Amino acid sequence: MTPEELKEQGFHEACKLSQIPQIMPFKATINGRSLLLCRTAEGVSAVDEMCPHKMQSMAFGVVHEDSIICPHHQYKFDLQTGKSSMRRCPPVNVYDTYLVEDTVYVKA
Numbered sequence: 001m002t003p004e005e006l007k008e009q010g011f012h013e014a015c016k017l018s019q020i021p022q023i024m025p026f027k028a029t030i031n032g033r034s035l036l037l038c039r040t041a042e043g044v045s046a047v048d049e050m051c052p053h054k055m056q057s058m059a060f061g062v063v064h065e066d067s068i069i070c071p072h073h074q075y076k077f078d079l080q081t082g083k084s085s086m087r088r089c090p091p092v093n094v095y096d097t098y099l100v101e102d103t104v105y106v107k108a
């Protein structure tokens with residue numbers, strides 16, 4: 001898809017791929033939402049910044065094996081499904097991403 005087609009489908013330009021560290025998320029405000037962009041084996045994933053456990057920021061979390069680990073109580077969230085490693089914790093919202101060359105777009 002071209003950048004114009006992505007915008008028509010509700011995607012917003014988020015950042016350059018090079019801005020996202022390998023083992024940490026990159027925080028970006030997209031369409032008024034505070035999101036974290038994380039590298040995965042498939043490319044890039046975008047999730048809400050706030051952890052669904054106690055609504056604390058995961059901006060200083062660790063990205064490891066397609067999951068983000070919250071820095072507060074170390075709950076792990078799958079970057080594809082949003083599911084938590086803790087059964088009773090709700091999932092984190094995951095947003096569609098799309099890469100055009102080195103530009104990351106997020107549907108949010």
Ligand code: FES
Nearest residue numbers: 051053070073075
């Ligand atoms: S606030 Fe994230 S695991 Fe508790």
